[in-house]
Amino acid sequence: MITIARTRTLRALRDALTQAEEAAEAARATAEQHRQDAQRTTDSAIRAETALETLRAKHAALVADAARDAGELEALRAQQLLDTEDRAVLRLLLRTTRKTISEQQRVFVLLRRGAFHSVHGTREAAEKAAERDGAHPDGWFTQGSPGTDCPATDVLWRIQPTDIGTGSQ
Incomplete structure (x- = not known):
């Protein structure tokens, strides 16, 4: 069977086809733009994750250094107290010895x-x-x-x- 189409209908179909092709091309361009945005976002997330891992490693090293420094500080404070006590005892012994020598x-x-x-x-x-x-x-x-x-x-x-x-x- 033969279908007869009017010119107006044919023109309307061709216009609709052109609009559909233009819409498809615009959709492809938008999809490509979204793919590029997604790739940039993924790359940015990877860089942020790498930077975060580096910062965590530096933080752990700093915490370890701080703990070591705190231990050294505690040891130095204990040594200073010991030195202070030793000096006090030595002064007392010296005074006692001088007193004993001068009296005896x-x-x-x-x-x-x-x-x-x-x-x-x-x-x-x-x-x-x-x-x-x-x-x-x-x-x-x-x-x-x-x-x-x-x-x-x-x-x-x-x-x-x-x-x-x-x-x-």
Whole structure:
């Protein structure tokens, strides 16, 4: 069967075809534009993710450095406190030593059979030290006392007073 189309209808169909082709071309251009936008967005997201990973790695390194520095700081503070305490103890010992030296002009040397045993600040301290090592409490000879002219090696325990010099001689 033969279809008869009028010129007006044919022209309307051709115009509609042209409009459809133009609309399709515009849709293709819009689709291409959207594809390019999507590609740029994907690339931007990848760059942002890479930058984020780099920043996280730097952050972890900085946290580790900060923890190490905090530990070192704590150790240095402890050492400073120890040094301060040491200096205080040394000053106290120095003061005590200077005071003892300035007050004490004599020491008592404890001899056992003429051989050096120990040095003490008082006669009583020397006697106690000898008694701890087995000396009889009543068997003392002090050099220079009457009846002590026997040789030092013949006497089991002997206390010998000795003058000490001060730095001002």
